[in-house]
Amino acid sequence: MLPPVKKDRVITQLPTSFSPNAALHAKDGFHPQVKAACQVQKTDTVSFNIAKVIVVGDVAVGKTCLISRFRKGAFDKNYKATIGVDFEMERFEVLGVPFSLQLWDTAGQERFKCIASTYYRGAQAIIVVFDLSSESSLTHARQWLEDAMKENDPSSVLLFLVGTKKDLSSPDQLVQIEEEAIRLSEEIKAEYWAVSAKSGDGVGDFFFRVASLTFEANVLSEIEKSGSRHVGDIIRLTDRTEADHKPSKRKSNCC
Numbered sequence: 001m002l003p004p005v006k007k008d009r010v011i012t013q014l015p016t017s018f019s020p021n022a023a024l025h026a027k028d029g030f031h032p033q034v035k036a037a038c039q040v041q042k043t044d045t046v047s048f049n050i051a052k053v054i055v056v057g058d059v060a061v062g063k064t065c066l067i068s069r070f071r072k073g074a075f076d077k078n079y080k081a082t083i084g085v086d087f088e089m090e091r092f093e094v095l096g097v098p099f100s101l102q103l104w105d106t107a108g109q110e111r112f113k114c115i116a117s118t119y120y121r122g123a124q125a126i127i128v129v130f131d132l133s134s135e136s137s138l139t140h141a142r143q144w145l146e147d148a149m150k151e152n153d154p155s156s157v158l159l160f161l162v163g164t165k166k167d168l169s170s171p172d173q174l175v176q177i178e179e180e181a182i183r184l185s186e187e188i189k190a191e192y193w194a195v196s197a198k199s200g201d202g203v204g205d206f207f208f209r210v211a212s213l214t215f216e217a218n219v220l221s222e223i224e225k226s227g228s229r230h231v232g233d234i235i236r237l238t239d240r241t242e243a244d245h246k247p248s249k250r251k252s253n254c255c
């Protein structure tokens with residue numbers, strides 16, 4: 001039996017995007033069909049609803065710190081490279097329905113890239129991270145995205161472009177790099193966010209947005225697949241047990 005979802009992980013409304021290109025993603029709230037499906041479902045019939053999220057980007061851009069800041073509210077200034085992939089699960093409740101994000105933190109180091117890429121498949125969201133104080137990490141973002149997309153269906157994956165280490169840049173430096181980041185995010189149809197794992201700025205809002213949008217996409221996809229007119233069945237159709245989604249660390253011979 002899983003413990004109840006923490007009170008500060010309860011989502012009742014679609015969080016606003018604080019992205020500078022928010023207009024691109026503006027929505028009044030959750031899709032009406034999603035709200036209807038959630039209203040009639042009985043939470044005791046629901047076990048787990050899960051979205052796989054992969055986090056990619058250059059070495060030391062701050063992928064691990066971004067996840068730790070949200071999950072543990074902590075920031076570690078010492079760099080410890082991710083070896084291959086790390087996996088974390090964060091539980092939410094969205095519109096009364098238990099929902100989890102499987103967060104796959106992949107290594108940015110070239111020598112681990114091959115191992116990490118074997119975990120890209122089946123993602124519902126891809127978070128491409130770059131460092132706001134490093135132009136080259138933004139230039140490489142496109143390649144990270146292309147590699148991650150090779151393993152996924154572009155029509156069903158949500159994309160986020162996240163600039164980290166906002167605390168390190170002056171407003172003038174930020175304007176310059178953000179211009180390019182916003183241009184890229186519009187081109188690849190990603191939501192752009194600027195955050196700091198050190199101060200926590202934007203981190204919570206960002207993950208709440210990821211959880212809400214992936215939840216909504218999951219339910220809508222089930223509605224479409226089932227063609228069901230009985231919205232009460234939708235949530236039950238999307239039920240997946242946590243056990244069904246336990247990652248199996250596959251061995252790879254590719255590196």
Ligand SMILES: Nc1nc2c(ncn2[C@@H]2O[C@H](COP(=O)(O)OP(=O)(O)OP(=O)(O)O)[C@@H](O)[C@H]2O)c(=O)[nH]1
Nearest residue numbers: 060061062063064065077079082108165196197198
């Ligand atoms: N000032 C500042 N430093 C940060 C921030 N986020 C991460 N760092 C620092 O950047 C370094 C790398 O952070 P990580 O989170 O380990 O980077 P990573 O992208 O996971 O690295 P790999 O696992 O090698 O791919 C660490 O020394 C962090 O303390 C931030 O928001 N602000």
